[in-house]
Amino acid sequence: MKLTESDIADNYNDVWVLGEIVEGQVHKVTLELLGIAKELADKHTSKKCKVVCLLMGSKLVGYELELFHKFADRVIIVDDESLKYFNDAIYASVVSRLIKKYKPEILISGATSKGRSLMPLVAVKIETGLTADCTGLDIDKETGLLLQTRPAYGGNIIATIKCENHRPQMSTVRQGVFKSMEADKTRTGELISETVLEEEKNTRFTVLSEEAYSEDSKINLHDANVIVTGGRGVKNPEGFKIIHELAGAVKGAVGATRATIDSGWISYAHQVGQTGLTVQPEVYIACGVSGQIQHLVGMQSSDFIIAINKDPDAPIMQLADVAIVGDLFEVVPVITKLLSNY
Ligand SMILES: Cc1cc2nc3c(=O)[nH]c(=O)nc-3n(C[C@H](O)[C@H](O)[C@H](O)COP(=O)(O)OP(=O)(O)OC[C@H]3O[C@@H](n4cnc5c(N)ncnc54)[C@H](O)[C@@H]3O)c2cc1C
Incomplete structure (x- = not known):
């Protein structure tokens, strides 16, 4: 749905990073994205943006500390047995509901297999745009819009894409594009706990296990x-x-x-x-x-x-x-x- 200028100006804030845990560790791309999220939040001077990391899964106790050290101001944890394995239908419903509740200005995710599967689903549910595989992210000084840069037409041109009338502005970024920032171990932040609704668990399929395949x-x-x-x-x-x-x-x-x-x-x-x-x-x-x-x-x-x-x-x-x-x-x-x- 196309939003009005005043709706965007008054209601949408914060730069969100969709966090990932792999084999018990925060994924490197999540840490890299927190660094660029902080840069974007600092540059977005027309709004007071916080850096928020949304972390979903099961048994997520304790991960927030590292995320705070890496410049998350707020961590939203959705810790539920139904999120133990990646079921994109459940994940997309939860992320979409939380977007409607908190109204982030920007949402970025790693272009991992999960990010590539989840972000398009969320973009469709929320009716916003998504720029995949960005190689650069910046804030337009005049408009405050996210400038999403990526190669296009087989790499023959470099395109900078803006999402003017829909929120959040969504991008995926591959691991290694941005460097992770040095941790500040003195930092803490706000921890919010969210849940999965019963109706969000009712999907047409169930994921029984996950394994690395080769x-x-x-x-x-x-x-x-x-x-x-x-x-x-x-x-x-x-x-x-x-x-x-x-x-x-x-x-x-x-x-x-x-x-x-x-x-x-x-x-x-x-x-x-x-x-x-x-x-x-x-x-x-x-x-x-x-x-x-x-x-x-x-x-x-x-x-x-x-x-x-x-x-x-x-x-x-x-x-x-x-x-x-x-x-x-x-x-x-x-x-x-x-x-x-x-
Ligand atoms: C949409 C799209 C996406 C693509 N994505 C990727 C991608 O992710 N990664 C990628 O790599 N490519 C990608 N490509 C392909 C890319 O355009 C090139 O075709 C490819 O990178 C060329 O590979 P190459 O350098 O091995 O081969 P070539 O271009 O054929 O180059 C071979 C080189 O080896 C040198 N050479 C030959 N023999 C010797 C020798 N004995 N000793 C020393 N040097 C020698 C030659 O001088 C030449 O410079 C993509 C293309 C498209 C259209």
């Missing part, structure tokens, strides 16, 4: 300090052997371009880029990667980039801090050998 869940590019990525220049699946060896020597993880995944040389869990993961390691080593924009958006915020390519004019070579012109099959084993001796 070996791929062990590949963790987000936590790696060094990522060694192979592109089409590795030529075939066997070509990834030297990429794995270099990653092993530097205790890093193996990344890949979409071209290699589409060719079936390595699994999707390794993909870096617009339709893969966004990463920010200390060192990113791109081997035989051309550096098309769809790849760059996933790794360009790495602290230090090394590129190895036969073509000195490949776009990745312009971005790299160190660009090595050469055949990766000659260069990579030499680097591996040098580093293995340390």
